[in-house]
Amino acid sequence: MAQLTFIDFSGTAREVQAENGSTVMEAAIKNGIPGIEAECGGACACATCHVYVDDAWTDIVGKPTSMEEDMLDFAYDVRPVSRLSCQLRVSDALDGLVLRTPERQA
Amino acid sequence: MNDVVKTDALIIGAGPVGLFAVFELGLLDIRAHLVDILPKIGGQCAELYPEKPIYDIPGFPMVTGQGLVDNLMKQIEPFSPEFHLSEMVDSVTAIGTPEAPLFRVNTDAGTEFEAKVIIIAAGGGSFQPKRPPIPGIDAYEGTSVFYAVRKMEQFRGRNILIVGGGDSALDWTLNLQPIAKRVTLMHRRDDFRAAPHSVEQMRSLVASGAMDLKIGQVTGLEGEGSILSAAICRDAQDAEFRVECDTMLPFFGLTMKLGPIASWGLNLNENLIPADTEKFETSTPGIFAIGDINTYAGKLKLILSGFHEAALAAHRAHRYVYPDKKLTFQYTTSSSSLQKKLGVGAAST
Numbered sequence: 501m502a503q504l505t506f507i508d509f510s511g512t513a514r515e516v517q518a519e520n521g522s523t524v525m526e527a528a529i530k531n532g533i534p535g536i537e538a539e540c541g542g543a544c545a546c547a548t549c550h551v552y553v554d555d556a557w558t559d560i561v562g563k564p565t566s567m568e569e570d571m572l573d574f575a576y577d578v579r580p581v582s583r584l585s586c587q588l589r590v591s592d593a594l595d596g597l598v599l600r601t602p603e604r605q606a
Numbered sequence: 607m608n609d610v611v612k613t614d615a616l617i618i619g620a621g622p623v624g625l626f627a628v629f630e631l632g633l634l635d636i637r638a639h640l641v642d643i644l645p646k647i648g649g650q651c652a653e654l655y656p657e658k659p660i661y662d663i664p665g666f667p668m669v670t671g672q673g674l675v676d677n678l679m680k681q682i683e684p685f686s687p688e689f690h691l692s693e694m695v696d697s698v699t700a701i702g703t704p705e706a707p708l709f710r711v712n713t714d715a716g717t718e719f720e721a722k723v724i725i726i727a728a729g730g731g732s733f734q735p736k737r738p739p740i741p742g743i744d745a746y747e748g749t750s751v752f753y754a755v756r757k758m759e760q761f762r763g764r765n766i767l768i769v770g771g772g773d774s775a776l777d778w779t780l781n782l783q784p785i786a787k788r789v790t791l792m793h794r795r796d797d798f799r800a801a802p803h804s805v806e807q808m809r810s811l812v813a814s815g816a817m818d819l820k821i822g823q824v825t826g827l828e829g830e831g832s833i834l835s836a837a838i839c840r841d842a843q844d845a846e847f848r849v850e851c852d853t854m855l856p857f858f859g860l861t862m863k864l865g866p867i868a869s870w871g872l873n874l875n876e877n878l879i880p881a882d883t884e885k886f887e888t889s890t891p892g893i894f895a896i897g898d899i900n901t902y903a904g905k906l907k908l909i910l911s912g913f914h915e916a917a918l919a920a921h922r923a924h925r926y927v928y929p930d931k932k933l934t935f936q937y938t939t940s941s942s943s944l945q946k947k948l949g950v951g952a953a954s955t
Contacts, residue, residue, distance in 0.1 A: 539730070539862065545654040546861070570799045573771050574859040576739050578794050578823065580842070604739050 502595040506533045506551075509603045518590040524599065525549040525586035535601030542586040547574040548605040549585040554598035561588060561597070577602055613639040614927045616711055616721035617687075618695050621649020623897030623912030624727035625678040630920035631725075632685030633936075633944055636927050639721075640687055641713060643694040643732040643865075648675035650729055653860070664910055674909075684948050690717055694732055698724060698870040700890065707892025707926055723923040726879060726888070726895045727912070730862035738769070738856050740824055750834035751827075751854045755782070763787050767837055767849050769824055770857030776800035778855060780807055783817050790818040790849050792839065820849060827854070867899075875901055885922035886915045892926055894919040 501520065504527055507513045518527035528536040528549070540546035544567060553561045558581055564572060568587050572578050585599070615631050617624045620642035628638050646652050651660075651671035659668045669677070693713040701720075702708030711719040735753035737743065743751055755761070755778055762785045768775050771793040777800075783789045791808060798805045812819045826838035828848075837849045864877045873880055873889040878901035881888055888895050896919050897912035905911070924933045938944045945951030 540650075540654050543655040543658050545658075547859075548861075569795070569797070570772075573794060573799060574736065576823075576858075577825075 502590050502592060502597065504528075504590075504594070505596075505598045506535070507598065507600045508535050509601065518594075520591050522590050523586050524551070524588040524590060524594075524597075525584075527590065528585060533601070535605070536585060537605045538586060544568060544571055544584060544587055547571045547584060550575040550578075550602055550605055551583055551585045551588075552579060552600040552602065553581045553583055554600070555581065557594075557597050560593060575602075576604070611639060611717060611719045613637060613688075613719060613721050615639075615723045615725055615923060616641065616709070616719050617725045617727055618642075619649060619727040619729055619897070619899070620644075620647045620689060620691070621727060621729050621897065622651055622674055622678055622909050623729075623916055624649070624725070625675070625682055626913050627725050627727055627896060627916040627920065628682040628685055628687045629678075630917045631923065632682065632687075633938070633947060634920055634924045634927075634933065635947075636723075636920065636923055638685070638687050638725075639690060639719065641690045641693050641695050641711075641717075641719075643692065643734075645692045647679065647689060647691070648672065650862075651675050653733060660909070662908060662910065690715075693717060694865065696866050698893070700871075700892075702892070704891040706929065707890075709892065722892070722927050724893045725916075725919060725923070726867065726893065726899055727897045727916075728867060729898045731867065731877070731899070732863060732865040733860040734863045734865065735856075736858040736861045738824065738858050740827060742827055746827060746829060746832055746834050746854070749832040750829065750852060751856070753856065755855065758782065758785065761786055761853060764853045765851045766790070766853045766855060767792060767824075767851035768855045768857070769793070771795070771798040771800065772857060772859070773800045773804065774857040775855075776804040776808055778857070779817070780804060780811075783811060788817070790820060790851065792820045792822055792824065792837075792849065794821070794823050795842075796821050820847075822847065824854070824856075881915075884918070886919040887922060894923065 502518050504518050505515050516531040525538050537548035539548040614636040615638040617638050617640045620640045631638050656672035693715040696714050697712045699710040701710050709721050765788050766786045767790045768779050769792045779791045811817045822839040822841040824837045825840050828836040839847050879895035881895045881900040883902050886894050886896050896915035898907045
């Protein structure tokens with residue numbers, strides 16, 4: 501289990517518990533986190549589960565694969581800390597992870 | 607004006623459920639035409655996840671999106687459905703009666719159909735170009751900002767900013783560069799998804815000074831009324847810069863929108879079409895809704911649900927298409943008449 505914190509565009513923080521092996525996107529959808537749409541259902545095919553990884557966590561979370569980079573091209577306001585949450589696999593290492601959701605998914 | 611295409615059934619959406627509807631209708635001698643906004647057959651399976659494995663198709667422990675589409679195409683081959691791709695159904699007008707429905711259907715490509723029944727299998731709606739959420743972009747759409755190129759001539763002599771890193775962005779960069787006053791390509795990183803050959807061509811044009819390449823993202827637009835004069839951009843280091851342009855073509859891929867379905871007079875519930883669970887008919891007799899586009903108590907958005915819905919809708923459609931014929935329920939395993947239609951079994955040899 502890992503505790504994840506999602507901070508939305510207005511600054512409101514929401515904490516959720518995520519099971520190891522699930523994706524961050526799944527945990528967000530299960531808990532009704534606003535700002536994550538996941539139109540394609542987790543196939544890395546839509547870029548509507550775009551999140552910004554908190555600076556303190558970028559090394560632990562790591563960089564997107566080239567397929568994910570390609571998909572991030574479809575997102576809006578992509579930054580160096582951008583990731584698609586459907587590609588982030590939950591593990592104990594991510595316990596405490598802080599993510600920000602963009603103003604809107606493109 | 608083209609001739610009106612007359613068909614028993616018009617299926618809107620050529621995804622897996624629309625394709626299987628061809629099969630279920632075909633077994634009941636109902637001929638079908640299909641319309642899809644995408645240039646290819648297969649809907650989300652082909653557009654969003656062709657290579658992804660699907661594990662919940664009965665009888666297939668694993669099949670990819672494209673594999674499922676290919677199999678369905680093979681399965682419906684005996685019924686020779688006709689496809690109208692890259693077309694979006696704009697309007698549906700009822701010209702019959704509730705007892706004997708008939709519909710006039712027009713697409714944005716000018717095709718006109720006359721159909722006895724309509725099966726809406728439109729999934730999440732029509733795939734349409736994504737509009738980047740740049741503040742104020744709507745004011746420029748249609749005059750300075752375009753999401754597709756219909757007529758190249760329209761862009762002759764223009765100062766064009768093309769945004770994106772995929773094939774659409776690169777193809778239009780290369781096609782418009784000779785006729786534009788100037789083309790600037792902007793992408794968020796110096797790495798492109800597009801075909802390597804196009805990227806090479808683009809790089810050599812940049813090297814020879816025939817066009818510009820900028821790495822960054824558009825964050826705002828400047829102009830007068832609907833006439834664009836510049837894009838405000840930001841590079842990877844967050845430094846702001848401007849690109850002078852009178853035209854912008856953003857290519858950010860596709861998203862699903864309900865589209866014109868909303869204007870066909872059907873009852874809707876949060877962008878879904880309520881259907882009964884006996885025959886999957888909508889509020890308009892003769893118009894059915896199957897697959898992800900419909901909603902009812904207990905609905906599961908699964909491909910297999912859509913297959914079931916297609917079978918039931920087809921059986922009700924038979925009454926509209928053949929009001930005088932009695933429909934006897936038959937199995938493909940044992941019915942010689944069904945096997946004949948499929949071109950299999952003893953009857954076909």
